[in-house]
Amino acid sequence: MANQPIPLCHAIRKKPQPPAGLDSPFWDVAESQPVEERQSLQLHRLRETISRVRNVPFYQSAFREMNITPESIRTLDDLRRLPFTTKADLRDSPPLGFCAVPREDIARIHGSTGTTGRQTFVAYTAEDLDLWSDLCARFLYAGGLRKNHLVQIAFGYGLFTGGFGLHYGVERVGAAVVPAAAGNTQRHITLMRDLAVDVLVCTPSYALSIAETARAMGFDSAQLPIRYGHFGGEPWTQDMRRRIEQELGILAFNNYGLSEIIGPGVSGECHEQNGMHLQEDHFLVECLDPETLEPVEEGEVGELVITSLTRRAMPLIRYRTRDLSSLDSRPCPCGRTTRRMSRLTGRTDDMLIIRGVNVFPSQIEEALLRVEGTAPHYMIEIDRPGSLDEVTVHVEVHPQTFSDRMDRMQALRDRIDREIHSITGLRVKVVLLGPQTLERFTGKARRVNDHRKL
Amino acid sequence: MIERITAKDGPFHPASAVDFLPLQQLHDLQSRRLKETVDLAYRRVPLFRSRMEKIGLEPEDIRGIEDIQLLPFTEKTDLRDTYPFGLLAVPTSEVVRLHASSGTTGKPIVVAYTREDVAVWSEVMLRSFAACGVHAGDIVQNAYGYGLFTGGLGAHYGAEALGAAVIPISGGNTERQIMVLKDFNVTVICCTPSYFCYLIEQAEKKGMDIRQLPLRVGVFGAEPWSDEMRKRIESSSCVRAFDIYGLSEIIGPGVGIECVQQAGLHLFEDHFYPEVIDPVTNEPCPDGVEGELVLTTLTKKALPMIRYRTHDITTFISEPCACGRTIRRIHRISRRSDDMMIIRGVNVFPSQVETALLAVEGTLPHYQIILSRKNGLDHLGVLVEVTPEFFSDTVSGIENLHNLLSHSLESALGIRVDVRLVEPHTLQRSEGKARRVLDQRSLGEQEAGMDGFENFCPGPNGK
Amino acid sequence: MKIKQLSLFLENQAGKLYYPCKVLADAGIDILTLSLADTQQFGILRLIVDDWEKARTVFEKAGSVVKVTEVVAVEVENRPGGLAGILEILEESRINIEYMYAFTFGRQDRAIMIFRFEDSDGAIRVLNTKGVRIVSQTDLKHHQNGREC
Incomplete structure (x- = not known):
């Protein structure tokens, strides 16, 4: 937590330099391993994974059908013979249906966000948790985190x-954690300032919101003690990075992960801030055309498909992330030999x-269905007036439920608000509309209007 | 019910051995540790040192745990x-973790932990789980x-240290809580306790x-409860409660817990030395x-606390516990000695x-705090009398006032507050002032525990 | 040209409406018209009375929070499209209406609407230029008396 003031130009310099006092450039030497060496490790670990998942019913039957055994995997190209795994496959299986270890080996269970019926759960063994901490430590370290830092986690x-991923990653590096979680922004800022926090971890839009609130509280947000930011959990742009860096006077790093694979820690940026290094010794990453499922040319945008190589509790084979990105295998000046993925450019499904x-x-539709008195006509408007996303759901009221009593109408609105919150975890603004006011669609309904400029 | 738990008491965890130390050994350990703590605080904490100096006390004067009464108190x-x-x-x-809670006024209370402190915390939580029959698996x-x-x-x-599997579901979303309880054979x-009652009901x-x-x-x-409530929980579920x-100032949860005898809370006094004093004398x-x-x-x-006044009212139980633990027991906390x-x-x-309220209106309106329990959750309501300066003839104007008050209260307290505007002169007054707090929570009976590990800002996904 | 309206804060509970009406009755004050805005938690009672100053005094004495606001009473022809014509003028001049309610009295050919504008003076100007008749406080009493005659 030692807090040497750093000149602001450090943060807004065009090419950021590695953090001062860099003892070793990498958290783990594996990050700079020669590519051929890593590939043979990958092949070895892929075979191990194939053998580990053979007791998962889904893979068992798929492998039998396709005649796949660990021995039949001769080169990394054989990956393409393996079956895909989709979110629907996870959902359709029992809660721990993809678990490859006995129940008593499970040390932690996490879940994806989603409806009760839609949610998928992920299991971790103690070894998985250890790996997860280490993977997060890698990108945190690459982005300047050191032992003596104090990190505020606003996830x-x-x-x-x-x-949790970032929490344990910070602990692994040996730095201190302020587990601020989500909540009151003013209090986040007060703590950040009073405790002299060095590193901020949150979503990029929340970082901007912190900058705005700090200004509204009457101080120059660039005077906040923080020096580095690790942001993830949502897509963001280069423009946004520049704004965050300027407004908070920090270096902002991007990281990527998804709960099905492990959580944050699949990839993260180095100080070059030019693409996220994939942790390829633990994940095999493909970039495929979502239609043909053939690999795209390097640099072309495609869907990321990830195979975990070292997960114990729940290894997944060729998991279709639905995230669009592109890959870059050119060497990075930082010395890491792993490929880099670009920031996410979109999704192949309608997930927001x-x-x-x-x-x-x-x-949202499910939430509306739970509330009697609303017609199944709705429109979701998404906007980002300041730095935080705002969602407005316009709903038509059923003619029979319309009431001249304002309290009844307010109660209806509150009920919708509660249902949406309980299903999605989001607070939205609900606007009730009269019957027959929304546009009707003959073909595929367009229910979402996303006005955010991403 | 009881058979069910004793059958699954599981193996004895080695970390629990300290709970059963012979008294002389425990006292020796406490004496040694107290001297170390006093020494550390005297060297590193100016406030403590000046208080010691003021009463002419040197660390050497503390020869053992029996001298603890010589030491000055610490307050919130x-x-x-x-x-x-x-x-x-x-x-x-050397700090690896910071927690914070809302203080009595604007500034939060910040508590710090070194790596060893986090390890001690995990250990006492592990021993807490072990004491009530939880084990690896x-x-x-x-x-x-x-x-x-x-x-x-x-x-x-604590659960992680014990080797149990943890589902960190956090608070809220009752439907999901129930589904997870069932699907994962929790x-x-x-x-x-009140949230659990609500879960049973739902x-x-x-x-x-x-x-x-x-x-x-x-x-x-984390909230006051009673033996009545325990009876209700245990009779409507096969759960032993x-x-x-x-409290966060000491370490967080894990200062003490009931053992399977359910006859008072054992305090982990090898780490936290308890005294019960007359709050006046x-x-x-x-x-x-x-x-x-x-x-x-x-x-x-990181944060040694010498004679910290908890303001929790309790009594020591002198009889040895049937479980064989030698560490002392206290009764459930019956009440507080302040208005917290x-x-x-x-x-x-x-x-x-x-x-x-002052922050919004400039002057203090008449108000009343109503504590109630809805859907198994404690609920804080604040009734505020409308004043002429803030009354508007439009609905949106009054809703705006309502929102300002809610927002101000919620950000000050870190919890959801239900503000209700009421007509002037409707709140009960005593000596001209409205009665400030009305606690409508039924705790089953008068004797109620108050186990407040402090909270600061819970709630999913921010606002 | 503006007239005085009294607003009262009421909790949304049974019996809450009776009390202010009783206060006025006891003081011999006549209610010319009223409107009630209700929400889940509270209501706002808006009153136009024959003696607003006296009414304010008795309400304050009774301990109620009372607010005096200026509203505009507009004469409307009692025929289809009468009100629409006035709203059209307001719409064209982008005059924002906070709320409005009707004032009823004995005459067949005329009605009076009470408007609360964001900008009352602007609204009066616009309505005047279009020849709409604005009713003053004394006119109101007169109307009232006329009705009683």
Whole structure:
């Protein structure tokens, strides 16, 4: 937590330099391992994974059908013979149906955000947790985190993997954690200032919101003691990075992960801030055309498909992330030999990421269905007036439920608000509309209007 | 019920051995640790040193645990006045964790932990779980809020250290809580007792009988509860309900817990030395006589607390416990010696409510705090009389006032507050002032525990 | 040209309406018209009375929070489209209406609407230029008396 004041130009310099006092450039030497060496490790670990998942019913039957055994995997190209795994496969199986270890070996269970029926759960053994901490330590260290730092984590804890992944990663590096979680922004800022916090961990839009609130509280947000930020959980742009860096006077780093695979820690940026290094000794990453499922050319945008190589409790084979990105295998000046993925450019499904929470329009629909008196006509408007996403759900009221009593109408609105919150975890603004006021669609209904400029 | 738990008591955990130390050995350990703690605090904490000097006391004067009464007290206000790091006994570089809670007024109370402190915390939480029959292989659903509140992470680290599987579900989303309880064959739940009552009720509504689940242990705290409530919980579920005690100033949850005998809370006095004193004369109370609990940390490095006044009222139980533990027991906390309220683990003082109302209106309106329990959750309502200056003839104007008040209160207290505007002169007055606090929570009977590990800002996904 | 309206804060509970009406009755004050805005938690009672100053005094004495606001009483022709014509003028001039309610009295050909505008003076100006008749406080009493005659 030692707090040497750093000149502001450090943060807004075009090419950021590695953090001062860099003892070793990498958290783990594996990050700079020669590519061929890593590939043979990958092949070895892929075979191990194939053998580990053979007791998972889903893979058992798929492998039998496709004649796959660990021995039949001769080169990394054989990966393409393996079956895909989708979110639907996880959902359709029993809660721990993809678990490859005995129940007593499970040390932790996390879940994805989602409706009760839609939610998927992920299990971890003690070894998985250890690996997870280490993977997060890698990118945190690459982005300047050191032992003597104090890190404020403004991600929600709980079933969501964001908070815990970073929490244990920071502990692994040996730095101190302020587990601020989600909550009151002013209090976040007060703590940050009073405790002299060095590193901020949250979603990029929340970082901007902190900058705005700090200004509203009457101080120059660039005077906040923080020097580095590790942001993830939602897509963001280069423009946004520049704004965050300027307004908070920090270096802002991007990281990527998803709970099905492990949580944050799949990839993260180095101080070059030019793409996220994939932790390829633990994950095999493909970038495929989502239609043909053939690999795209390097640098072209495609869907990321990830195979975990070292997970114990729940290894997944060729998991279709639905995230669009591109890969870059050119060497990075930082010395890491891993490929880099670009920031996410979109999704192949209709999932929305609102303030770091994954939401499907169908969840909103489900919430509305639970409330009697609303017609199944709705429109979701998403906006980012300041730095935080705002969602407004316009709902038509059923003619029979319309009441001349304002308290009844308010109660209806509150009820919808509560249902949406309980299903999605999001607070939205609900606007009641008269019957027959929304546009009707003959073909595929367009229920979402996303006005955010991402 | 009882057979069920004894059958599954599981193997004895080696960490629990200290609970059974022969008294002489325990006292020797306490004496040695007290001397170390006093020495550390004297060298590193200016406030403590100056208080020692003021009464002409040197660390050498403390020869053993029996000399503890010579030492000066520490109050919650000391933490506030030295905010944020004034009582820190180690360099900040040795701190690995910070938790915070709302203080009596604007400034939060910040508590720091070194790596060793986190290890001690995990150990006492492990021993807490072990004392109520939890063991490796159990599946623990932790529904305490995670974050700056010590409840969530405290229980989490303890269960992890024990080798149990942790489901860090945090608070809220009852439907999901019930689904997870069932789908993952959860055996242990950690939450507030009233929230568990609500879970039972909601499960029943869904046609589910919690008695059919493998769930067998509930570790309940963070709010006042009673033996009546325990009876209700245990008769409507096959869960044995244990009371856990702790406070963030000392370490968080894990200062003490009931053992399977359910006859008072054992305090882990090898780490936290307890005294019960008369809050007025500050003289020690004999066993069986009610007084204020005063705690001294014996192993904390970052934030050693010497004779911390908890303001919790309890009594020592002198008879040895049938479980064989030699560490002392106290009765459930019966009440507080100050006006602090504990709402879902959050400590709230009426003075904080006043500050927040003042911030909006400029002058203090007549108000009343109503504590109630809805859907198994403690609920804080504030009735505010409308004043002419803030009355508007438009609905949106009054809704705006309502929102300002709610926002101000919620950000000051860190919990959800239901503000209700009422007509002038409708609140009950005593000597011209409205009666400030109305506690409508039924705790079953008069004797109620108050186990407040402090909360700060719970709630999912921010605002 | 503006007239005085009294607003009272009421909790949304049974019996809450009776009390202010009783206060006025006891003081011999006549209610010319009223409107009630209700929400889940509270209501706002808006009153136009024959003696607003006296009414304010008795309410304050009774301990109620009472607010005096200026509203505009507009004469409306009692025929289809009468009100629409006035609203059209307001719409064209982008005059924002906070709320409005009707004032009823004995005459067949005329009605009076009470408007609360964001900008009362602006609204009066616009309505005047379009030849709409604004009713003053004394006119109101007169109307009232006329009705009683």
